Each structure stands twice: as structure tokens, then as C-alpha cells.
Amino acid sequence: MKKYKSWKSRLFDAVVVLLLIILGLSCLIPLLHVLALSLSSKNAAISGKVYLWPVELTFTPYKMLVTDNRYLRALAISFKRVFLGGAINLVMTVITAFAMSQEEKDFPARKYYMWVLLFAMLFGANMVPWYFMIRATGLMNTIWALIIPGALPIYNAVLVMNFFRNLPREIKESALLDGVSPVQMLVRIYLPLSLPALATVTVFSVVGHWNDFFNGMLLINSPQKVPLQTYIQSLTVNTMETSNTSLTPEELAALSSLKTFNAAKIIVAALPIVVFYPFMQKFFVSGLTLGSVKE
Numbered sequence: 288m289k290k291y292k293s294w295k296s297r298l299f300d301a302v303v304v305l306l307l308i309i310l311g312l313s314c315l316i317p318l319l320h321v322l323a324l325s326l327s328s329k330n331a332a333i334s335g336k337v338y339l340w341p342v343e344l345t346f347t348p349y350k351m352l353v354t355d356n357r358y359l360r361a362l363a364i365s366f367k368r369v370f371l372g373g374a375i376n377l378v379m380t381v382i383t384a385f386a387m388s389q390e391e392k393d394f395p396a397r398k399y400y401m402w403v404l405l406f407a408m409l410f411g412a413n414m415v416p417w418y419f420m421i422r423a424t425g426l427m428n429t430i431w432a433l434i435i436p437g438a439l440p441i442y443n444a445v446l447v448m449n450f451f452r453n454l455p456r457e458i459k460e461s462a463l464l465d466g467v468s469p470v471q472m473l474v475r476i477y478l479p480l481s482l483p484a485l486a487t488v489t490v491f492s493v494v495g496h497w498n499d500f501f502n503g504m505l506l507i508n509s510p511q512k513v514p515l516q517t518y519i520q521s522l523t524v525n526t527m528e529t530s531n532t533s534l535t536p537e538e539l540a541a542l543s544s545l546k547t548f549n550a551a552k553i554i555v556a557a558l559p560i561v562v563f564y565p566f567m568q569k570f571f572v573s574g575l576t577l578g579s580v581k582e
Contacts, residue, residue: 325554351548364430368433373493376439376440380439
């Protein structure tokens, strides 16, 4: 039987859809402008003709990226950071979640560790002691300074822990009767059954490592070791500072050419996440939902 909504419900739905469209366009339009700028000629950029569609289509900025050693080096560092950081995050998350998912009779100190983790998640360290702690460990100006301090994402561990605790208890009991060790239980039973949750926390870790630029600004002193997002942030700041000064026509033309080149860098930097996320999206909703509530 078809159910008809009242005019108030329809009005509410229309307002929600309109707000979502506005929010989506507010995110999409800047990206379209940057993409159009990266595909336009420098003359079009100088004259301000570029909005949401390329003017005088050209792929020269993307061809120039192949010869930009600093950009390629920063891109390689970001890929290395994502691979190492994502792997370490996943291993630490799974180990911590498995231990925290055990019953108190099997792990008597569970509640104390749980309180420590929750306290650390809710009350993070101040930036000054955090910085000096990393400096004291000798990690400064290395890629490990971007990975080790965040090796255990506590929110991810809590998410996977709840997923583990939602698994049927009979599975664990039958495995114990068969003489399965805790490590075998984790590898052979828990991990295959928790792929949606693991995919979800992997998305969180990969996106977090790829998009982070602030830690690179604080912890990396050498320009040759900065990750990609920190490098792009420095380009943006330099362009804004230069545009606020009086420029000659020749300097303005050079800046406009650099502007299209930097736009191409931003598009290429965003491309890996744009490609990666849709492949993980099918796991994302189910993993986030199943791991968010404890029955």
C-alpha cells in the first residue's frame, strides 16, 4: 500500500535535499575551478577568464610535472608515509582491539587499559610537550616523526574492538575447544570476519596520512623530506604572499603561469584519494555501522 507524505514532511525533505545540494556544490565548485585552471593557458589565467571550464585547453602544466623533481620527491614521500603509516596503524589497531575485546575473566586488567585509552583519546597531549617528546626521541626530520606518534589511532581501535565484541561468542568457544591459540584465533577467525571494519579503519588511516600537512610543517626541517601536502601548502602560502605585493606585468605573467602549474599539482595530489575511496566505499558503511554499537 502506497503511503503519502504530508506537505510538512515533503517540505522538510525538500529543504534537506536543497541543503545537501548546496553543501555538495560548495565542495565541488572549488575543485572544478582548480581543474579548469590547470587545463587553461597562462594567458587565460592572466585575463581572469577561467571559471569552471578550461579556456584555451592545454596539458602543458601536467607535462611540466614530470620534470619537477621536488614535487615528485614529495609525492614519493607521501606514498611511503601512507604505506608505512597505514600498515603500522592497522597492525596496532588489530592487536589492541583484539586484546580489549576479551572478557575480563580472560583479561583482568582490561578495564584499566580501557580507561587509559579513553583518557588518551579524549584528552590529547598539548602541542608543546608533544613536540619536545618527539624531539627528545630523535625522530625529528625523519619520516618516522610523521608515523610513530600516531601509530595507534585509539578511535579506530575502539571501532574494531566493538566489531570483535559483536562477533558470536559461540565461535570463540568452539575454537577454544579445538585448541586454537589466541594468535591463531585472531588470524584465522577474527580477521576474515572483520574485513568491513578493517577496510573502514584503513580508509581513515590512509586519508589521514595523505591529507596531513601540519605535522610536516612542525617535524620536518629539510625541504627535501617534506610530504606532498606540506609542499603544496607552502606553494599556496607563497602564492598568496606574492599576490599581495605590487607586481610588474612580467612578474604577473610569471605568477599566472605558476598558478596554472600549481593547480595541476593540487589536482594530481588529490587524485590518489579520489581513486582509492570509491573502491573502499562498499565496506565503509557496513564497517562503520557494525563496529559503532555494542549489543
